[in-house]
Each structure stands twice: as C-alpha cells, then as structure tokens.
Amino acid sequence: MSLAIPDVALIDNSDERAPLVLVLDCSGSMLEDNKVGLLNDGLKTLETELKNDPITARCGRVLVISFGGDNNVEIMGDWTDAMDFTPPALMAGGLTPLGTAMKCALNEVESQKAQMRSAGVSYKRPIIMLLSDGEPTDDWRQVAADCKNAESAHKVNVMAIGIGEQANGEILGAFSNKGALNLNGLKFKELFIWLSRSIQAVSRAATGTTVQLNPVDSWAQVQT
Amino acid sequence: MAPLRWQVFLAAAAGSHHLDSATPCQDAGHYLLAGDTLVGVVCDGAGSASHGRDGADFVARSLAQLLHEAPAADLAAPAASQTIATALERTRSQLESLALAGERSLRDYACTVVGCLATAGNAVFFHIGDGYAVFRDAAGACTVSPPENGEFADQTYFLSEAGWQQHLRVTLLPAPHGGCLIGLMSDGTAPFAINRSRDGFYAPFIDPVVNFLRTASPIDGERALLGVLADERTFSITADDKTLLLALAA
Numbered sequence: 001m002s003l004a005i006p007d008v009a010l011i012d013n014s015d016e017r018a019p020l021v022l023v024l025d026c027s028g029s030m031l032e033d034n035k036v037g038l039l040n041d042g043l044k045t046l047e048t049e050l051k052n053d054p055i056t057a058r059c060g061r062v063l064v065i066s067f068g069g070d071n072n073v074e075i076m077g078d079w080t081d082a083m084d085f086t087p088p089a090l091m092a093g094g095l096t097p098l099g100t101a102m103k104c105a106l107n108e109v110e111s112q113k114a115q116m117r118s119a120g121v122s123y124k125r126p127i128i129m130l131l132s133d134g135e136p137t138d139d140w141r142q143v144a145a146d147c148k149n150a151e152s153a154h155k156v157n158v159m160a161i162g163i164g165e166q167a168n169g170e171i172l173g174a175f176s177n178k179g180a181l182n183l184n185g186l187k188f189k190e191l192f193i194w195l196s197r198s199i200q201a202v203s204r205a206a207t208g209t210t211v212q213l214n215p216v217d218s219w220a221q222v223q224t
Numbered sequence: 225m226a227p228l229r230w231q232v233f234l235a236a237a238a239g240s241h242h243l244d245s246a247t248p249c250q251d252a253g254h255y256l257l258a259g260d261t262l263v264g265v266v267c268d269g270a271g272s273a274s275h276g277r278d279g280a281d282f283v284a285r286s287l288a289q290l291l292h293e294a295p296a297a298d299l300a301a302p303a304a305s306q307t308i309a310t311a312l313e314r315t316r317s318q319l320e321s322l323a324l325a326g327e328r329s330l331r332d333y334a335c336t337v338v339g340c341l342a343t344a345g346n347a348v349f350f351h352i353g354d355g356y357a358v359f360r361d362a363a364g365a366c367t368v369s370p371p372e373n374g375e376f377a378d379q380t381y382f383l384s385e386a387g388w389q390q391h392l393r394v395t396l397l398p399a400p401h402g403g404c405l406i407g408l409m410s411d412g413t414a415p416f417a418i419n420r421s422r423d424g425f426y427a428p429f430i431d432p433v434v435n436f437l438r439t440a441s442p443i444d445g446e447r448a449l450l451g452v453l454a455d456e457r458t459f460s461i462t463a464d465d466k467t468l469l470l471a472l473a474a
Contacts, residue, residue, distance in 0.1 A: 003448045005436040009428030010457040014415035016377050054460040120422075122377035154375075202378075204241055204463035 018203045019061045019126035021105045026068035030092035042188030043087035049196030050082040057083040059203035067101035069094035099140030129159045135168035144174040182221040190219035228260035228344045233445045234469040237453035241463035251410045251467035252280035256292040260344045263291040268410040270334035279333025286315040305394045308350045334382040347397035353380040354411040362403030366424030369395045406471040412464030
C-alpha cells in the first residue's frame with residue numbers, strides 16, 4: 001500500500017498580514033549625492049526581495065509615505081500586499097515635514113489594523129521605518145512622544161534611520177525607544193535587503209516568539 | 225447502541241523554521257484510548273521559551289494520563305470542566321517542580337494546550353492559547369474551538385502563565401457517534417486544515433486524508449499523515465511546526 005495520501009490540497013486559507021509603513025524623506029537635500037535616486041533603487045531591491053519569498057510576498061503589506069515639498073506629506077497609493085508592491089518613483093525637493101509624516105504613519109497603521117480586524121484578518125506587529133537625511137521643519141515633539149508611547153504599548157515597531165552626516169540622530173532617535181541608527185555611506189540596497197529579511201522574520205514568526213531581527217551591520221554605521 | 229470504536233492518528237512535523245536552524249519540532253501530542261474513551265492533547269511549545277518542546281511533551285503526556293485515570297463519572301459534563309481544570313492545575317504544578325529542580329522558571333516551559341475528552345455519551349474540548357480543535361458530526365456539521373490570540377497574530381496564551389484559568393476554554397460537544405471526526409491541531413497546521421471562514425475543516429485537505437485513514441493500519445496511517453504534514457508544499461504556507469491528531473469514530 002502506498003503511503004502517500006493522494007489528492008490532498010495544501011493551500012493557505014489564513015489571512016495573516018505583516019504591515020510595513022515606509023516614511024521617506026523627499027526634501028531638497030535628498031538631491032545631494034543622488035540620495036533620492038539611490039533610495040528609489042533601494043525600493044526596487046525591496047520589491048524584488050519581498051516578492052522572492054512566498055510567505056513574505058503573501059503576508060507583507062506595504063504603504064509608502066513621502067514628505068518634502070512645501071511641507072507636503074503624501075501617501076503614495078494604497079496599502080498593497082507585498083506580492084503586488086510596485087515602488088513609487090520618488091522626487092526630491094523642498095522642506096522636511098517629518099513630524100506630520102510620522103503622525104500620518106501612526107494613523108495609517110491604526111486604521112489599517114481596524115480594517116483588518118473588521119475583515120477578520122489577523123496581523124503581526126506593524127513596522128514603521130523612517131528614513132531622513134535632515135531634521136524636521138515642522139512640529140515633531142508630540143508626534144515623537146506618541147511614537148514612543150505606541151512602541152511601549154506594543155502597538156508598533158518604529159525604526160528611525162538617518163541618512164548621511166546631516167541627519168539629526170538626536171531628533172530621529174526621539175521617535176523610537178531604540179534610538180536611531182545611521183546608514184553607513186549610502187547603503188540603501190543593503191538596508192532594504194535587511195528590511196525585507198526582517199519582514200520575512202516577522203511573517204514567519206511562530207506564535208509566542210520574540211522576533212529577533214538580523215544584525216544591522218550590513219548597512220548601519222558602527223558607533224565608535 | 226453499538227459501542228463506539230476510535231481510530232486515532234497523530235503526527236508532528238518540524239516546520240522549515242526549525243529545519244533550517246536544525247532545532248527540533250516544538251510541538252508535542254499524546255493520546256490514550258480505553259474502550260470508547262479517548263483523551264487527546266496537542267501542545268505547542270512557545271518559540272520564546274528555552275524548553276518549550278519539553279514543556280509541550282510533559283503537558284501533553286501528563287494531561288492525557290491524569291484524564292485517563294479520572295473516574296468515568298468525572299468525565300461527563302458538567303463535571304468534566306472541573307476535572308479538566310484540576311488536571312491542568314496538577315500538570316502545571318508538576319511542571320513547576322520540574323522547572324525549579326532544573327533552576328528554571330515555569331516560563332521556560334511555556335506551551336499552549338488543545339485537547340479533547342470523548343466518550344460514548346459525552347465529549348468536550350479544552351483549550352488554552354492557539355491551535356484549533358474541530359468536531360465534525362456524521363452529517364458534516366462542525367463545532368470549533370478557535371485559537372485565542374492577543375492583538376497580534378503572533379501573541380497567545382500559555383498554561384505557564386499566572387492567569388491561565390482565565391484563558392481556559394471548555395467547549396461541550398455533541399455525543400460522539402459512528403462517522404464523527406475529531407481533529408486537534410497546532411497553529412502551524414491550521415492554515416491548510418481549517419477553511420477560510422474558520423468554522424470547520426478545509427474539505428479538500430481533510431476529505432482525502434480521512435478517506436485514506438479509514439482503511440489504513442495505525443502505523444501506515446501515521447506515516448502517511450506525517451508525510452502530508454512534512455510535504456514541502458507546506459513550507460510556502462507556514463514556517464511553523466505542524467501537528468495533527470485525527471480521531472475517527474466508527
């Protein structure tokens with residue numbers, strides 16, 4: 001007698017999601033050293049990496065928020081499943097309304113969670129990744145405190161990352177209980193590969209597990 | 225009434241997460257059968273617990289044994305709820321002694337519990353944390369004990385927690401009869417064994433499995449069930465360990 005059971009369907013009936021919000025600095029200074037171009041390339045790397053892993057492609061859910069211009073915060077399209085994620089082409093110019101952008105990210109996370117709850121979709125803890133090469137040109141203190149509180153309440157995981165030497169690590173660090181990290185050189189590609197692996201780890205995390213993210217030494221500046 | 229006869233099959237397969245890191249499956253299951261009385265338990269050791277696998281194995285064995293030894297009168301509803309709570313309490317306190325002896329804490333042995341207690345006239349599910357238990361009657365109607373998660377899908381509750389009693393759920397089931405089916409599973413199995421509306425088995429998965437098991441010997445049946453759980457197609461569904469206990473009544 002054969003021990004292989006014939007005709008068994010093995011498909012995923014669950015609807016678990018791992019939400020990610022990218023909050024990206026598109027102020028004028030991002031034009032220097034073609035940082036915005038490298039950021040766009042990095043997003044394409046993220047797209048490829050997310051789609052390459054079947055579980056991440058299905059579970060990852062992505063939203064991009066850009067900030068720049070005349071204190072403009074723009075939600076670049078809707079939340080999309082990682083398998084359908086197409087990175088926007090970011091343009092740089094103008095100011096750095098980072099506080100407003102992070103407020104927007106927190107609101108988006110909460111409304112996305114409410115939507116998923118009402119649809120009966122379960123979800124992992126959302127990640128908000130903030131990338132900036134400068135410092136806010138708007139009111140940021142209250143929002144930074146809100147971000148830290150949301151983190152303390154385990155509502156969200158905030159990663160604040162400075163780009164280059166002009167990034168104000170002290171202010172960026174005020175948005176996360178983990179402080180801020182700084183991108184080593186302009187290693188956007190390495191950063192987004194790491195981010196994709198992090199989403200992968202979150203997507204695959206078994207219940208009751210504390211997700212250990214990979215070490216950041218592939219892209220973060222080593223503190224000396 | 226003809227006596228109830230159970231065929232029970234239990235298999236556990238390590239998920240890709242543990243295969244990749246060469247660590248063992250953190251799930252454990254155990255069952256005991258005496259006449260028409262079946263006690264089955266599936267436990268999922270917490271990934272964050274250093275001895276989750278040991279905890280799962282200990283709890284599954286201890287609970288099955290304690291309930292197996294309970295007098296028949298204590299297994300009938302409504303006494304069953306108290307019998308189960310007492311067995312859980314005793315198991316937890318034995319586990320605590322084990323942890324202390326090894327200079328560890330109970331948290332190091334954290335695991336979920338999903339189990340069934342079924343005799344000819346009565347059946348109940350008992351459940352702490354995630355995983356699923358499903359009772360399907362001969363006509364196909366299902367009673368489900370669903371997972372209990374925190375806000376996030378990767379949070380759940382364990383027997384080791386101080387407030388475990390608040391998370392113990394006991395579900396009374398219809399009296400088992402020929403043709404009914406009981407399934408106990410860890411959360412790794414649920415995405416492909418439970419249907420999208422989460423109110424029963426996913427028929428394209430369970431029907432071929434049950435059809436095969438009905439005519440299989442215990443050894444062949446368990447090997448075949450393990451083959452399904454370890455199938456590489458499951459790796460694109462979940463990285464978690466997968467355990468399934470199926471009890472078919474005839």
